[in-house]
Amino acid sequence: MEQYILYIWGAVALIMIVLEVACTGILQIWFAIGAVCAAVVAWFQPTNYLLQLLVFFSVSGILLLIGTKLLSNKAKKPTKNPVFSILDKEAIVTKEINNQDGVGQVSVNGEMWSAKSKEDEIIPENTKVKVLEIDGVKAVVEVIK
Numbered sequence: 001m002e003q004y005i006l007y008i009w010g011a012v013a014l015i016m017i018v019l020e021v022a023c024t025g026i027l028q029i030w031f032a033i034g035a036v037c038a039a040v041v042a043w044f045q046p047t048n049y050l051l052q053l054l055v056f057f058s059v060s061g062i063l064l065l066i067g068t069k070l071l072s073n074k075a076k077k078p079t080k081n082p083v084f085s086i087l088d089k090e091a092i093v094t095k096e097i098n099n100q101d102g103v104g105q106v107s108v109n110g111e112m113w114s115a116k117s118k119e120d121e122i123i124p125e126n127t128k129v130k131v132l133e134i135d136g137v138k139a140v141v142e143v144i145k
Contacts, residue, residue, distance in 0.1 A: 002046035009039035034060030097123040113139040
């Protein structure tokens with residue numbers, strides 16, 4: 001058995017790498033690294049199976065905990081959606097807003113947005129409006145009185 005132990009750990013590492021590529025998420029790579037470390041131990045201690053298993057599970061477990069913790073912290077960082085940065089901002093109507101015809105455009109912070117009025121009123125060009133909400137890809141606006 002000891003003459004095949006390196007092949008066994010190599011096969012475990014290879015299987016874990018194939019599973020890592022085939023699956024989403026990062027889980028099996030830690031076990032592949034653990035198998036490589038166990039193979040190094042097997043090189044020097046080919047008959048000490050308990051030590052090899054201990055190294056495999058210890059390395060895999062520690063990397064799993066550390067790697068998962070680091071990656072989950074990065075994944076939880078909220079991303080700021082620039083769409084919502086225009087809410088409650090003042091805008092200028094650059095193309096008459098007419099909900100019946102489905103036309104209208106405003107300029108907010110130098111960006112052009114399709115727009116519609118909150119109260120179905122026609123808003124002429126160069127009128128100052130306030131962005132109330134986002135409805136799909138259109139800014140919903142009302143005239144600033």
